[in-house]
Amino acid sequence: MLRHSIKWLLLVTLLGAGPLAQAKVFVFACEPIYKALAKQLGGDEIEAFSATTGLQDPHHIQARPSLIAKIRRADMVACHGAGLEIGWLPLLLRRASNPKLKPGQPGYFIGTEHIRILGKPKQVDRSQGDVHAAGNPHLQTSPTNIGRVARAMSAALVQIDPAHANIYQNRLKQFSAKWKAALKRWKKMTRPLRHLPIVVHHESWIYLEDYLKLKKLGTLEDKPGVPPTSGHLSELLEAMKQRPAKVIIYAAYQDDRAARWLSKRTGIPAVKVPFTIGGTPKAKDLFSLYDDTFKRLLDAVAAQ
Structure with missing residues (x-):
């Protein structure tokens, strides 16, 4: 009986390792x-x-x-x-x-x-x-x-x-x-964002800029990957007085201090966007990633 049971278990194991499993x-x-x-x-x-x-x-x-x-x-x-x-x-x-x-x-x-x-x-x-x-x-x-x-x-x-x-x-x-x-x-939803002048934290948004025909006026980083410096931010502040952006965009994983600094001195809203799935609580999948991104930008523009 025991030998029969062992043979049966071996057979099940072998079948489980086949195409069915x-x-x-x-x-x-x-x-x-x-x-x-x-x-x-x-x-x-x-x-x-x-x-x-x-x-x-x-x-x-x-x-x-x-x-x-x-x-x-x-x-x-x-x-x-x-x-x-x-x-x-x-x-x-x-x-x-x-x-x-x-x-x-x-x-x-x-x-x-x-x-x-x-x-x-x-x-x-x-x-x-x-x-x-x-x-x-x-x-x-x-x-x-x-x-x-x-x-x-x-x-x-x-x-x-x-x-x-x-x-x-x-x-x-x-x-x-x-x-x-x-x-x-999304094409209909984002019409108010077309040609919007923006400032970004890092050169991460070129495809979004192309999709919405956004006008990038500056970056918080003086050079890509180099943290924002006080000197560069001061220059950007002066530039915003002459030609202000509508929003300052930064990714959820990025330090928000530079964006908040510029926002406080210009009145331009700093907008945290998910950047990828999981960046914000609502960006749970591919569809909600863009829903949340566009809503955050639209809300910032509408509040001005």
């Missing part, structure tokens, strides 16, 4: 939008993990052993690229030695490779600050980029997991239809 595709996301997008496109077929949160600066992440363990078992690594994760992602990939995640493999997914990248400098000089030679990586600040990235990610998931190709393709169609409707709604 196929492991989920594990996506290691560098930023929260890729975790959210992978789940949108794959549903129950996807397990996703984000190495960063909406309250962290994605430029500066420590390559912790726990991250190495995660990326070692990943089927896909999904990141912005364009040098954003240069300080930590190459180290993780090197330590993990995961052949699925080598450049050229479908598991190596770089979002900026699938959009019209903006902000490529004509020349790169370290004296200019933290300049991204390949262009601006912060693609998630415009909702129009998400549809393009979704199509590319879906195609990559099909290559990684062809057995569930129909699921990825059908979920892409469903997501694309919802996203198209949201884009139409």
Whole structure:
């Protein structure tokens, strides 16, 4: 009887290891939008993990052993690229030695490779600050980029997991239809923001500026990645007296002191926006990320 039970357990174990119990595709996301997008496109077929949160600066992440363990078992690594994760992602990939995640493999997914990248400098000089030679990586600040990235990610998931190709393709169609409707709604919603003069904390918003045709009048940072200085802020204050902005935009993870300083002396509202999923309590997913971003800007403009 005992021998029969053991044989039965072994049979169940072997069957469980077969196609009926196929492991989920594990996506290691560098930023929260890729975790959210992978789940949108794959549903129950996807397990996703984000190495960063909406309250962290994605430029500066420590390559912790726990991250190495995660990326070692990943089927896909999904990141912005364009040098954003240069300080930590190459180290993780090197330590993990995961052949699925080598450049050229479908598991190596770089979002900026699938959009019209903006902000490529004509020349790169370290004296200019933290300049991204390949262009601006912060693609998630415009909702129009998400549809393009979704199509590319879906195609990559099909290559990684062809057995569930129909699921990825059908979920892409469903997501694309919802996203198209949201884009139409946001276009109408954001009309009052068109051509709005702004000041930003960091050069993070070029895609939002392009989407809304915003007019950037200045940055709180004198150079990208260099904390605001009192001298630069004083110059910006004088500039605002001559040509004032309507809002000062800073990301949820950024220190708000410079924005508050300038706001107090000019009367221009400082607006914290989520920047990515999880940056604010209401920015819980891809759709609410833009809902909350646009509402915060609209509320600031309406209050003036």
